[in-house]
Amino acid sequence: xxxxxxxxxxxxxxxxxxxxxxxxxxxxxxxxxxxxxxxxxxxxxxxxxxxxxxxxxxxxxxxxxxxxxxxxxxxxxxxxxxxxxxxxxxxxxxxxxxxxxxxxxxxxxxxxxxxxxxxxxxxxxxxxxxxxxxx
Amino acid sequence: xxxxxxxxxxxxxxxxxxxxxxxxxxxxxxxxxxxxxxxxxxxxxxxxxxxxxxxxxxxxxxxxxxxxxxxxxxxxxxxxxxxxxxxxxxxxxxxxxxxxxxxxxxxxxxxxxxxxxxxxxxxxxxxxxx
Numbered sequence: 001x002x003x004x005x006x007x008x009x010x011x012x013x014x015x016x017x018x019x020x021x022x023x024x025x026x027x028x029x030x031x032x033x034x035x036x037x038x039x040x041x042x043x044x045x046x047x048x049x050x051x052x053x054x055x056x057x058x059x060x061x062x063x064x065x066x067x068x069x070x071x072x073x074x075x076x077x078x079x080x081x082x083x084x085x086x087x088x089x090x091x092x093x094x095x096x097x098x099x100x101x102x103x104x105x106x107x108x109x110x111x112x113x114x115x116x117x118x119x120x121x122x123x124x125x126x127x128x129x130x131x132x133x134x135x
Numbered sequence: 136x137x138x139x140x141x142x143x144x145x146x147x148x149x150x151x152x153x154x155x156x157x158x159x160x161x162x163x164x165x166x167x168x169x170x171x172x173x174x175x176x177x178x179x180x181x182x183x184x185x186x187x188x189x190x191x192x193x194x195x196x197x198x199x200x201x202x203x204x205x206x207x208x209x210x211x212x213x214x215x216x217x218x219x220x221x222x223x224x225x226x227x228x229x230x231x232x233x234x235x236x237x238x239x240x241x242x243x244x245x246x247x248x249x250x251x252x253x254x255x256x257x258x259x260x261x262x263x264x265x
Contacts, residue, residue: 003255005254005255007251007254019176020176023175023176023215023216026215026247027175027247027250027251030246030247030248030250030251031247031250031251033248034248034251034252034255036251036255130254131254131255131260132260132262133141133250133254133260133262134262134264135143
């Protein structure tokens with residue numbers, strides 16, 4: 001399987017309340033072993049998945065948000081976040097986790113994985129993909 | 136065209152598995168190929184053979200099993216999602232020390248890698264969800 005396809009995982013739901021976000025992340029981690037060109041998109045309530053300071057203790061649920069910071073180690077380095085979805089929820093980039101990856105083509109310099117794009121820009125990102133999996 | 140199909144919602148609560156079934160049937164009838172159907176999230180519940188819908192309703196699992204038999208379809212249930220939701224084949228039941236299996240004929244349990252592989256090999260991957 002030498003063919004490389006562009007995979008986009010679209011995250012539209014809040015991190016807790018339903019299992020979609022958690023099971024989407026499980027797909028991303030397994031999929032990373034297939035050496036494809038992977039991107040993630042966060043829009044609608046999906047932008048809440050990336051917020052800092054998540055505390056699920058009282059809810060009795062597993063807090064899986066630290067996993068996003070490990071994605072760089074799996075060579076998953078493009079996390080597109082929709083500006084309008086942030087705006088509509090009163091969020092800014094500062095409310096999101098600082099997620100970085102080491103760029104092996106640039107002396108392993110640490111670079112931000114989160115790329116904020118407009119709604120129109122997100123449409124372009126989606127149009128550019130071979131496989132879109134929506135969660 | 137070679138299609139890969141994802142079913143990501145459970146039977147009866149959501150129409151997703153019905154729509155996927157109708158799509159697959161129509162695609163096959165018009166000469167297309169369906170390389171795999173991958174059941175994820177609550178979609179794994181389509182594969183239990185213990186479902187008993189009312190007699191005047193459709194039997195979703197039996198529809199899929201019959202279609203799989205007729206066209207040698209590959210119906211794959213995600214193992215991670217299945218374990219959470221109590222979907223087991225005999226292998227898994229033995230391995231996990233459970234006293235029964237409930238997987239229906241024509242379905243098999245396998246890993247998420249099968250979803251990615253399907254995406255790579257199919258011309259189009261279509262998700263039937265909420």
